[in-house]
Amino acid sequence: MVKNMDQKHFETLKSRFNEYVNSFRDNDGNLHPMMQLKYEHSQRVANEAREVAAALNWKEPELLMAEIIGLLHDVGRFSQFQDFQTYCDSKSVNHGCRGFEVLAKSDWLTRLSQEENHVILESVRLHNCHRLPTTMAKDLRLFVNLVRDADKLDIFFVLNNAIEKDTLKNNPEIIWDLPQNIPPSPAIIEDLRYHRQASYENVKSQADFCLLQLCWIYDLNYAPTIKKVSERKIVDRIVQTLPASDVPKDAIQSLKQFLQTAA
Numbered sequence: 001m002v003k004n005m006d007q008k009h010f011e012t013l014k015s016r017f018n019e020y021v022n023s024f025r026d027n028d029g030n031l032h033p034m035m036q037l038k039y040e041h042s043q044r045v046a047n048e049a050r051e052v053a054a055a056l057n058w059k060e061p062e063l064l065m066a067e068i069i070g071l072l073h074d075v076g077r078f079s080q081f082q083d084f085q086t087y088c089d090s091k092s093v094n095h096g097c098r099g100f101e102v103l104a105k106s107d108w109l110t111r112l113s114q115e116e117n118h119v120i121l122e123s124v125r126l127h128n129c130h131r132l133p134t135t136m137a138k139d140l141r142l143f144v145n146l147v148r149d150a151d152k153l154d155i156f157f158v159l160n161n162a163i164e165k166d167t168l169k170n171n172p173e174i175i176w177d178l179p180q181n182i183p184p185s186p187a188i189i190e191d192l193r194y195h196r197q198a199s200y201e202n203v204k205s206q207a208d209f210c211l212l213q214l215c216w217i218y219d220l221n222y223a224p225t226i227k228k229v230s231e232r233k234i235v236d237r238i239v240q241t242l243p244a245s246d247v248p249k250d251a252i253q254s255l256k257q258f259l260q261t262a263a
């Protein structure tokens with residue numbers, strides 16, 4: 001499937017992305033801290049995608065595709081934040097669709113094949129959707145599933161890091177400015193209990209946000225991703241951020257069993 005992608009095209013695309021991000025810098029050369037967060041997130045997702053793909057024994061052209069899709073997946077975040085001052089899609093735009101538009105309007109992908117264009121554009125558009133289309137070409141599915149895994153791995157890191165380093169006060173937008181000290185919604189606890197993906201509409205508090213992330217673990221696609229989640233003790237780290245009374249212990253136990261079986 002991957003025809004034209006090579007190190008040279010990869011480097012060119014990386015430069016175009018960096019130039020695009022630079023266009024959001026102020027006169028002193030600084031990005032808004034929330035955009036800086038997404039810029040660093042994009043780079044880490046690129047690395048995660050490459051690492052997971054490498055663990056799956058994908059070949060070098062596919063690894064480059066994996067890495068570039070990881071880098072570009074949130075390209076819509078920059079104009080989203082500039083236009084709406086939020087990363088909450090329901091209060092602004094779907095950032096996957098916004099990213100698709102940014103790329104479709106650009107000339108970044110012209111040197112790649114039509115199929116490569118399609119896979120990159122659709123992977124960006126679909127990386128954040130609640131339910132993937134049931135019919136997708138096999139190659140597209142491989143990359144969409146990969147970037148969704150890599151994205152989740154880094155969002156786990158960003159959330160844990162912000163809570164553990166207590167930086168949410170300065171950057172509350174990381175969790176959409178959601179209030180703390182509110183018990184989780186019963187609907188999200190049920191979703192976790194029944195291995196369903198929680199809906200963003202039900203997220204009303206920091207606890208909901210944390211439980212929604214735990215639901216994502218059931219949506220992971222590749223064994224190397226699940227292994228990373230286990231090794232990084234993501235479940236324990238997220239659970240530790242919740243008051244003991246807010247922890248649905250049966251659901252957490254079941255999640256840990258899932259991880260042991262799947263890793």
Ligand SMILES: [Fe+2]
Pocket residue numbers: 073074095127128151
């Ligand atoms: Fe995203």
